[in-house]
Amino acid sequence: MAQITEAITVAPRPTGLPVAAVAGEAEIRYYTASQFQLMWWKFKKHRLALIGTTILGLFVIVAVFAEFLSPYGSTARTPDYLHGRPQTLHFVDAEGKFHWRPFTYALAALMDPKTFLLETREDPDNPWPVRFFVHGDKYKMWGFIEADLHLFGVAEGHLHLLGTDQLGRDILSRLFYATRTSLTIGVAGLFISFFLGLIIGGVSGFFGGGIDDAIQRFIEFIRSIPTLPLWMALAAALPREWSPQQVYFTITILLGLLGWTHLARRVRGKLLSLREEDFVVAARIAGSSDARIIARHLLPSFLSYIIVDLSISFPYMILAETSLSFIGLGLRAPVVSWGVLLQDAQNVAAIALYPWLFTPVAFVILSVMAFSFVGDGMRDAADPYSR
Amino acid sequence: MMFSAGWVGACSRPSGAFWQEEVEVAKYLLQRFIIMIVMLAALSFIVFLTIELPPGDFADRHALELRSQGIQFTQEDLNSLRHTLGLDRPWYVRYVVWITNIVLRGNFGVSMTVHLPVTQVLGERVGLTVMLAVATIIFTYGLAIPIGIYSAIRQYSVGDYAATMIGYFGMATPSFMLALILLYISVILFNNSVGGLFSAQYAEAAWSWGKFVDLLRHLWVPALVLGLAGTAFEIRTMRATLLDEKNKLYVTAARARGLPEWKLLLKYPVRVALNPIASTIGWELTAIIAGAPLVSFVLALPDTGPLFLRALLDQDTYLSGAILLMYATLTILGTFLSDVLLAALDPRIRYGERV
Numbered sequence: 001m002a003q004i005t006e007a008i009t010v011a012p013r014p015t016g017l018p019v020a021a022v023a024g025e026a027e028i029r030y031y032t033a034s035q036f037q038l039m040w041w042k043f044k045k046h047r048l049a050l051i052g053t054t055i056l057g058l059f060v061i062v063a064v065f066a067e068f069l070s071p072y073g074s075t076a077r078t079p080d081y082l083h084g085r086p087q088t089l090h091f092v093d094a095e096g097k098f099h100w101r102p103f104t105y106a107l108a109a110l111m112d113p114k115t116f117l118l119e120t121r122e123d124p125d126n127p128w129p130v131r132f133f134v135h136g137d138k139y140k141m142w143g144f145i146e147a148d149l150h151l152f153g154v155a156e157g158h159l160h161l162l163g164t165d166q167l168g169r170d171i172l173s174r175l176f177y178a179t180r181t182s183l184t185i186g187v188a189g190l191f192i193s194f195f196l197g198l199i200i201g202g203v204s205g206f207f208g209g210g211i212d213d214a215i216q217r218f219i220e221f222i223r224s225i226p227t228l229p230l231w232m233a234l235a236a237a238l239p240r241e242w243s244p245q246q247v248y249f250t251i252t253i254l255l256g257l258l259g260w261t262h263l264a265r266r267v268r269g270k271l272l273s274l275r276e277e278d279f280v281v282a283a284r285i286a287g288s289s290d291a292r293i294i295a296r297h298l299l300p301s302f303l304s305y306i307i308v309d310l311s312i313s314f315p316y317m318i319l320a321e322t323s324l325s326f327i328g329l330g331l332r333a334p335v336v337s338w339g340v341l342l343q344d345a346q347n348v349a350a351i352a353l354y355p356w357l358f359t360p361v362a363f364v365i366l367s368v369m370a371f372s373f374v375g376d377g378m379r380d381a382a383d384p385y386s387r
Numbered sequence: 388m389m390f391s392a393g394w395v396g397a398c399s400r401p402s403g404a405f406w407q408e409e410v411e412v413a414k415y416l417l418q419r420f421i422i423m424i425v426m427l428a429a430l431s432f433i434v435f436l437t438i439e440l441p442p443g444d445f446a447d448r449h450a451l452e453l454r455s456q457g458i459q460f461t462q463e464d465l466n467s468l469r470h471t472l473g474l475d476r477p478w479y480v481r482y483v484v485w486i487t488n489i490v491l492r493g494n495f496g497v498s499m500t501v502h503l504p505v506t507q508v509l510g511e512r513v514g515l516t517v518m519l520a521v522a523t524i525i526f527t528y529g530l531a532i533p534i535g536i537y538s539a540i541r542q543y544s545v546g547d548y549a550a551t552m553i554g555y556f557g558m559a560t561p562s563f564m565l566a567l568i569l570l571y572i573s574v575i576l577f578n579n580s581v582g583g584l585f586s587a588q589y590a591e592a593a594w595s596w597g598k599f600v601d602l603l604r605h606l607w608v609p610a611l612v613l614g615l616a617g618t619a620f621e622i623r624t625m626r627a628t629l630l631d632e633k634n635k636l637y638v639t640a641a642r643a644r645g646l647p648e649w650k651l652l653l654k655y656p657v658r659v660a661l662n663p664i665a666s667t668i669g670w671e672l673t674a675i676i677a678g679a680p681l682v683s684f685v686l687a688l689p690d691t692g693p694l695f696l697r698a699l700l701d702q703d704t705y706l707s708g709a710i711l712l713m714y715a716t717l718t719i720l721g722t723f724l725s726d727v728l729l730a731a732l733d734p735r736i737r738y739g740e741r742v
Contacts, residue, residue: 225673
């Protein structure tokens, strides 16, 4: 990477000389690189953005392979382990011997002789070894491949690394499934926002004049409404007898309606300023058609900005979905999302007694932070004037 | 940047009419005021839409309720109830009736779950929500401006990095989750909940100085929760603008003339940097109001938030509509106030220049 940095910081070359005559190889590489190559090089230098990308990559893997990665199904219950605390993995057994294969212990309910309260204790005589590629709950991968293979699990007993909820369902597995729901709903909402923003912003910037004014006033109006309460009110108006799928679909559309104003403004602003740029004027004088100017010159110039804006507005989608579902106005069981899972952590008593119900919060914050890091990195990378 | 050539030019008073400045300010404020009224009207319409949206009307639900209690309620009864309530008239007539009742008589309709006028259900909760919003705004700017100045002057110091890190966390965490986290920490560590707005002895008491002080003592937790994201954002804005400004020539010139450093900072670059901050008060308020219901719900505050969520879940549309209208009115008022503030701060607006 050092070569590139050198190339960027090199002093302006005397004009008129052929490039190859004065430039080193790295410099040639820099000056002949495509726009996206340049952005990638700059992006790679942003360490937080790289960390964010890695985290997001993991989230995507979890979302895609949720059925295989999770040890249980999203509704499978362990009836004798309700509100169970997270089980710990052991490598060293009671006699102090080290095992490569991790194991957990069977749990026994014991009465505390002093307080007479039931307490679960690990039973050191009864280890449950953790195995990879075990056959467990049946599922349909992506809805059509029937399988029962899970990445890890136990042959006997049960394995709940993040504990269970009040019905004895594995929280880790449910979190994995929820990741899929929350991410896909975010992406779908993003697509709707994207098209709305592109079309409305495009119309506004292209026609200008009265239409432009009207659209801009409308956007200002939307932005001055506290959207989340309004969206809550709209979501609350959904008929109660609707199926979870219908609700899912509608909520996605609602989320899509949330984020387009920002993008529309960006598209309009870029269109207005780019129209007057020298390279566009030059293309027009050279006789390029409108279609060619749009496809070859305008679109590549602001595509990067659009991608950046999308990556920045993604967290809002996730947060809106989480908020709506959290209070019971969004997605409904049996659909699991981060917000649906957090419903269990609504009251103080639950938090105090079963703190592991709280783990979805970590997922949400991690994903949002990762997205804002990536968004920051992409913004810097897409800006040709930033160093 | 945004304060380039035009800045100096606009500051010199244009020769001409003596009342020029006052007339321009009045024109500007009148224009913003009219925009505010138009927005309020449009908003009331949208709120009415959310009231009307759920299938069935008040009469249907009332009939269902009576029938579920075993009371005879015929179709004729239903029709006559509908006629008495005016529900058989077209929607635009109902909208006009609804909005004139609100504007002229302060009548927001009747809550369907508790069968009381909405104004009575809301009571002093509205005041608490307004106080919470105002406290959060004060908190946000009271923290963001000094920290932003510090971050810009001591760039890359430990304090600057700490502010940046807290900023990232604050912006990534939605306020209701922050409330959950605070609740979690307070319950686990201190065995005591941070929820509520009053101590037990003041909860039902009439208003007194002691109750007010007690309220202030509790108010900082929700204000912190609601304001953190905004504070983080404003710190970044303040820092960035000030960094741009503090190396400009006019600052150097002032320094060369021997002005003390703090006076010079506060008088010139900070004043310029306050400008973009003031213009975002409207947005800040919108964000605060948007996050408030959930935070109030999580922290069990006795303001409009939990009531709003309850009303939404019960489809108590007149109640939820009234609260929604109040939220929206608050934000639009806030936007108007921020425009006024901007006119006071920015001479370009006083002189009718487009920013």
